[in-house]
Amino acid sequence: MRALTWHGKHDVRVDTVPDPEIINPRDAIIKVTSTAICGSDLHLYDAYIPTLKAGDILGHEFMGEVVETGPRSTLKKGQRVVVPFVIACGSCYFCGKHQYSACDNSNPADNQDISEELWGHPAAGLFGYSHMTGGYPGGQAEYVRVPYSDVGPIVIPDGVEDEKVLFLSDILPTGWMAAENADIEPGDTVAVWGCGPVGLFAVQSAFLMGAARVIAIDHFPNRLALARKFGAEILNYEDSKIYDALMEMTGGIGPDAVIDAVGMESHGLFADNVLDQIKATAFLGTERPHVLRQAIVACRKGGRVSVPGVYGGFVDKFPMGAFMEKGLTMKTGQTHVQHYLPGLLNAILEEKIDTTFLISHRMGLEDAPHGYDIFKNNQDEVTKIVLKPDMAKA
Amino acid sequence: MTDSTPAPDPEARDDAPRGTTRSARPDETQQERGETALAARTITINKRPEDVYAFWRDFSNLSGVMENVESITVRDDRTSHWVVSAPGGRTVEWDAIVTEDEPNRLLAWKSADGADVSNSGRVEFRDGGPRGTLVTATLAYDPPGGVIGKLVAKLFQKEPGIQQRRDLRRIKQFLETGEVSTSSPPNPAPKA
Numbered sequence: 001m002r003a004l005t006w007h008g009k010h011d012v013r014v015d016t017v018p019d020p021e022i023i024n025p026r027d028a029i030i031k032v033t034s035t036a037i038c039g040s041d042l043h044l045y046d047a048y049i050p051t052l053k054a055g056d057i058l059g060h061e062f063m064g065e066v067v068e069t070g071p072r073s074t075l076k077k078g079q080r081v082v083v084p085f086v087i088a089c090g091s092c093y094f095c096g097k098h099q100y101s102a103c104d105n106s107n108p109a110d111n112q113d114i115s116e117e118l119w120g121h122p123a124a125g126l127f128g129y130s131h132m133t134g135g136y137p138g139g140q141a142e143y144v145r146v147p148y149s150d151v152g153p154i155v156i157p158d159g160v161e162d163e164k165v166l167f168l169s170d171i172l173p174t175g176w177m178a179a180e181n182a183d184i185e186p187g188d189t190v191a192v193w194g195c196g197p198v199g200l201f202a203v204q205s206a207f208l209m210g211a212a213r214v215i216a217i218d219h220f221p222n223r224l225a226l227a228r229k230f231g232a233e234i235l236n237y238e239d240s241k242i243y244d245a246l247m248e249m250t251g252g253i254g255p256d257a258v259i260d261a262v263g264m265e266s267h268g269l270f271a272d273n274v275l276d277q278i279k280a281t282a283f284l285g286t287e288r289p290h291v292l293r294q295a296i297v298a299c300r301k302g303g304r305v306s307v308p309g310v311y312g313g314f315v316d317k318f319p320m321g322a323f324m325e326k327g328l329t330m331k332t333g334q335t336h337v338q339h340y341l342p343g344l345l346n347a348i349l350e351e352k353i354d355t356t357f358l359i360s361h362r363m364g365l366e367d368a369p370h371g372y373d374i375f376k377n378n379q380d381e382v383t384k385i386v387l388k389p390d391m392a393k394a
Numbered sequence: 395m396t397d398s399t400p401a402p403d404p405e406a407r408d409d410a411p412r413g414t415t416r417s418a419r420p421d422e423t424q425q426e427r428g429e430t431a432l433a434a435r436t437i438t439i440n441k442r443p444e445d446v447y448a449f450w451r452d453f454s455n456l457s458g459v460m461e462n463v464e465s466i467t468v469r470d471d472r473t474s475h476w477v478v479s480a481p482g483g484r485t486v487e488w489d490a491i492v493t494e495d496e497p498n499r500l501l502a503w504k505s506a507d508g509a510d511v512s513n514s515g516r517v518e519f520r521d522g523g524p525r526g527t528l529v530t531a532t533l534a535y536d537p538p539g540g541v542i543g544k545l546v547a548k549l550f551q552k553e554p555g556i557q558q559r560r561d562l563r564r565i566k567q568f569l570e571t572g573e574v575s576t577s578s579p580p581n582p583a584p585k586a
């Protein structure tokens with residue numbers, strides 16, 4: 001089959017690779033009909049995530065048709081399913097608590113060593129996201145093997161087009177959980193850093209959860225315009241001083257909750273950011289946590305910090321003083337996708353949440369390397385790319 | 395100490411479980427057998443102690459789940475023969491003899507005389523309530539080839555301490571999910 005494979009920094013290619021096979025009884029094979037490129041894939045593209053190997057198949061946002069099932073899969077051939085990017089066994093202690101991204105078992109035993117060493121506990125398995133999270137081949141491919149297929153995939157009713165439901169695989173539940181982690185109370189003001197897919201879904205979700213005001217921050221006019229469409233007030237950090245603006249907009253109180261939907265690769269020529277970049281290049285600190293620092297300093301006293309943005313290593317100059325002295329609370333994590341799927345599918349079917357607004361580009365799988373290039377380098381115009389394996393090369 | 399806390403090291407001055415004190419080492423009888431290395435680790439398995447014990451007690455179950463074990467032949471209720479792959483394509487073998495057996499609580503064994511790698515150990519099962527069973531495996535062994543051998547084994551990821559940690563995860567996966575998680579197609583060369 002054909003699949004998008006990683007070969008090094010800014011080097012991804014579409015190669016012919018062996019078809020996946022059923023290995024374990026609970027497996028299923030999915031023929032991919034739509035798959036998306038994610039902001040998280042850019043961390044791989046930019047070689048920020050260790051333990052990726054040349055030839056690894058990327059992609060963790062995908063859906064398709066069931067074409068083969070293991071004896072213990074509950075799926076049936078021909079069903080259309082969306083697959084969560086988090087692989088979860090459904091039977092461990094954490095899955096029992098619906099903390100699916102903390103699954104104890106989905107990461108193969110040998111691959112657990114790295115994350116246990118780095119983070120104190122082994123991470124769950126993820127599709128197409130390096131060997132420390134399992135080394136599972138991803139979904140930017142014609143076919144993909146889905147382990148524990150009786151737990152993750154959600155069956156999509158006939159007649160609902162791919163593009164309405166594809167984002168259930170990651171960014172919609174991620175934006176939703178980001179807002180949930182902000183413990184929003186009716187009347188709250190919520191500030192969201194980053195108007196990428198995650199931030200934009202967090203904006204929509206925050207309003208649905210009762211926020212009176214959402215202030216969205218980015219520097220891409222087009223992305224900011226999308227946030228405004230959903231009712232957010234917007235701030236462009238190239239034009240305005242974010243802390244000052246947030247204080248003026250909230251009468252000096254600060255936002256009740258802040259959401260970092262940017263993560264470890266925040267942009268901008270801020271003094272701390274430039275220093276972080278130099279350190280990252282010199283391997284002294286690993287992340288560029290400018291947004292996290294700014295969000296904590298801006299957050300009101302006793303407020304909540306929600307971090308859907310991905311971090312993998314160490315954060316230098318974490319404003320622990322501000323965090324402690326103001327009595328803040330932080331919640332974060334890879335999304336417990338499985339937990340949110342039934343509710344969010346309903347919200348889509350009842351048209352309470354719009355997802356298709358996000359898609360700016362559709363292309364064939366063969367054009368995926370071009371997709372990565374423009375998603376990385378033209379973020380203003382390119383908000384989300386959907387790859388279709390059966391679409392011809394442009 | 396509640397039933398779910400692993401036993402402290404008899405020689406420790408605090409409540410640190412065996413294997414986590416800085417001075418952790420095999421006990422005297424083990425050392426007399428040349429077993430100078432100690433690996434101890436606890437994992438929680440989301441099953442009742444009687445299920446975990448029953449699985450373990452039938453040693454033939456373990457060969458499918460433990461990675462470097464090529465075969466386990468059960469000879470009688472107390473004796474089993476183990477063939478384990480070692481660095482450099484070699485195998486090492488021994489007879490394991492059950493020395494203690496308390497159903498649903500404890501299993502201990504030692505290798506019989508003439509073992510390629512002298513080893514002994516115990517697996518304790520404790521009721522962890524809604525979290526399942528705390529399984530503590532303690533393994534004392536004679537590192538093949540001494541200190542250098544241990545380094546070589548580490549290099550090939552066949553060092554018993556690393557192997558024990560990974561095997562415990564695999565056993566947990568199998569008991570909790572019915573399968574062993576893997577991201578790569580099975581080795582084309584079938585296992586003996």
Ligand SMILES: NC(=O)c1ccc[n+]([C@@H]2O[C@H](COP(=O)([O-])OP(=O)(O)OC[C@H]3O[C@@H](n4cnc5c(N)ncnc54)[C@H](O)[C@@H]3O)[C@@H](O)[C@H]2O)c1
Pocket residue numbers: 038039040041042043170171174193194195196197198199217218219220223237261262263264265266267268290291307308309310333334335379
């Ligand atoms: N927690 C999870 O399970 C999960 C799931 C998916 C994605 N993520 C993470 O969420 C983050 C966002 O994902 P995405 O797909 O929306 O990514 P994206 O790259 O499309 O969007 C990030 C946005 O942040 C903006 N930004 C950069 N620096 C900024 C700054 N200093 N201030 C304000 N905005 C800034 C960028 O302009 C961009 O629009 C990434 O870190 C991604 O890895 C997490």
Ligand SMILES: [Zn+2]
Pocket residue numbers: 038039040041060061085170171
């Ligand atoms: Zn994603």
Ligand SMILES: [Zn+2]
Pocket residue numbers: 088089090091092093094095102103104105106
């Ligand atoms: Zn699990």
